[in-house]
Amino acid sequence: xxxxxxxxxxxxxxxxxxxxxxxxxxxxxxxxxxxxxxxxxxxxxxxxxxxxxxxxxxxxxxxxxxxxxxxxxxxxxxxxxxxxxxxxxxxxxxxxxxxxxxxxxxxxxxxxxxxxxxxxxxxxxxxxxxxxxxxxxxxxxxxxxxxxxxxxxxxxxxxxxxxxxxxxxxxxxxxxxxxxxxxxxxxxxxxxxxxxxxxxxxxxxxxxxxxxxxxxxxxxxxxxxxxxxxxxxxxxxxxxxxxxxxxxxxxxxxxxxxxxxxxxxxxxxxxxxxxxxxxxxxxxxxxxxxxxxxxxxxxxxxxxxxxxxxxxxxxxxxxxxx
Amino acid sequence: xxxxxxxxxxxxxxxxxxxxxxxxxxxxxxxxxxxxxxxxxxxxxxxxxxxxxxxxxxxxxxxxxxxxxxxxxxxxxxxxxxxxxxxxxxxxxxxxxxxxxxxxxxxxxxxxxxxxxxxxxxxxxxxxxxxxxxxxxxxxxxxxxxxxxxxxxxxxxxxxxxxxxxxxxxxxxxxxxxxxxxxxxxxxxxxxxxxxxxxxxxxxxxxxxxxxxxxxxxxxxxxxxxxxxxxxxxxxxxxxxxxxxxxxxxxxxxxxxxxxxxxxxxxxxxxxxxxxxxxxxxxxxxxxx
Numbered sequence: 001x002x003x004x005x006x007x008x009x010x011x012x013x014x015x016x017x018x019x020x021x022x023x024x025x026x027x028x029x030x031x032x033x034x035x036x037x038x039x040x041x042x043x044x045x046x047x048x049x050x051x052x053x054x055x056x057x058x059x060x061x062x063x064x065x066x067x068x069x070x071x072x073x074x075x076x077x078x079x080x081x082x083x084x085x086x087x088x089x090x091x092x093x094x095x096x097x098x099x100x101x102x103x104x105x106x107x108x109x110x111x112x113x114x115x116x117x118x119x120x121x122x123x124x125x126x127x128x129x130x131x132x133x134x135x136x137x138x139x140x141x142x143x144x145x146x147x148x149x150x151x152x153x154x155x156x157x158x159x160x161x162x163x164x165x166x167x168x169x170x171x172x173x174x175x176x177x178x179x180x181x182x183x184x185x186x187x188x189x190x191x192x193x194x195x196x197x198x199x200x201x202x203x204x205x206x207x208x209x210x211x212x213x214x215x216x217x218x219x220x221x222x223x224x225x226x227x228x229x230x231x232x233x234x235x236x237x238x239x240x241x242x243x244x245x246x247x248x249x250x251x252x253x254x255x256x257x258x259x260x261x262x263x264x265x266x267x268x269x270x271x272x273x274x275x276x277x278x279x280x281x282x283x284x285x286x287x288x289x290x291x292x293x294x295x296x297x298x299x300x301x302x303x304x305x306x307x308x309x310x311x312x313x314x315x316x317x318x319x320x321x322x
Numbered sequence: 323x324x325x326x327x328x329x330x331x332x333x334x335x336x337x338x339x340x341x342x343x344x345x346x347x348x349x350x351x352x353x354x355x356x357x358x359x360x361x362x363x364x365x366x367x368x369x370x371x372x373x374x375x376x377x378x379x380x381x382x383x384x385x386x387x388x389x390x391x392x393x394x395x396x397x398x399x400x401x402x403x404x405x406x407x408x409x410x411x412x413x414x415x416x417x418x419x420x421x422x423x424x425x426x427x428x429x430x431x432x433x434x435x436x437x438x439x440x441x442x443x444x445x446x447x448x449x450x451x452x453x454x455x456x457x458x459x460x461x462x463x464x465x466x467x468x469x470x471x472x473x474x475x476x477x478x479x480x481x482x483x484x485x486x487x488x489x490x491x492x493x494x495x496x497x498x499x500x501x502x503x504x505x506x507x508x509x510x511x512x513x514x515x516x517x518x519x520x521x522x523x524x525x526x527x528x529x530x531x532x533x534x535x536x537x538x539x540x541x542x543x544x545x546x547x548x549x550x551x552x553x554x555x556x557x558x559x560x561x562x563x564x565x566x567x568x569x570x571x572x573x574x575x576x577x578x579x580x581x582x583x584x585x586x587x588x589x590x591x592x593x594x595x596x597x598x599x600x601x602x603x604x605x606x607x608x609x610x611x
Contacts, residue, residue: 069447108441
């Protein structure tokens, strides 16, 4: 099992917004590779591009509130040899800019790095217009693209550095609110590789989670073990290309899988897993996520509970599969 | 003002005629595709690929080349035909247009033809890409750059809001290394542009976004060349050349009738069109007769 944050299960576990890790990673990527440029759609501080903008003013471009044009501008920059990062809220990009991402980035196979912050219902009080719960579905259907959903700010930093080095179009999904630091500096990160974050002896259910809800999945696994129900938790930070081998191996071992994501269950991580298992190893599944609903205003905790993505919901789903 | 030598003028017009013939032939063979736009833009493409552009057909990835973004991808028959005549690939290959396995996809796709700067088809996104290219050109080369980014757009395409995002950004950034060429042929699929969605006063709209605006007759070689010279000499602004063209130019049957926007000529219509082109509208005897 991977080395995680030693304080993971403590009540005073450190917390940080996943987007903050992206901001740190982008500065490091910018220092490592001068081809890295960044563009933001009037949300520079909010998407944590401000540190990059400050350190590399010439390589930062303020685009104003124009998500559709911005991703195409990035495609043009990539055509000239740059590695452009474009950030906005996930609802607006890839939400609004989808066709431009399809045609000008993926169809051209340009290494543009799309950054969607404020994804999921945990955006909170802003309400449903601002809560992207479809972004992984609409990106992962596109050929050529890589889709990442890091579980905490430390992993987001590593993912940002990794995506800057690939030649593929990439989408990274970030969240607004502070969430517990699950991983540590030592936790490995590799695009396309699942990491086992929790393992109890002779597991009966496999839990595969991504994003901030990995924490809830781990808490559920720990509590379940205390109740005598053993599980494994995989952190699936890469939604595409999915680590098929890890998914199939876990399904063969447990014969029951629960997917956990802060996203519509249609088209997201759970769907990606089901697409593999339906062919390779048909397995009973339960899907934790948003079930065909829009978000609304509330605190992140209220909303996670309301839409059925709390620790209790994950435990319940596991028990139903026993 | 540049005055093209008579010889050069004649050379470019001959090239345009050759390209027009190829366009008709490839469309007849393909049995689908757009007729009006490609023929309307042929003179401009001939002027670009045989006089204006800094490019090397034998070395399409030459770093110092000018960049050409075709935003209205549906007029690709003129791009393909011009590139073939300029030596990028064999003219014979034009007959594969829109066929399975062809490098010449129905709308340009650079996975199939990597010498293209970009893929296009869905309207409205080319200018943004050209702006990105121009920004990088300036970032990397500063004032020493000798490359120009050219973006060809249709007029109907300007209905798309994304264009105006790009126009605004280019104006803000004062991208003097960017030149847009609008094919002002007044037609789109559902009719005349001013009926479908009025664009006028088009020059004032671009100017108000911080662009230098030049209007030309898009079938006059000297005007085309002069306009680009002027555009490249303007240092504080991006330039747009609004080229007034006749859709279907060169073949009477196609000219100014918007129904030819998205249709190819059939075999008989193609024969008649080629005869008209070969005889320069009946003024000379055809070499085939």
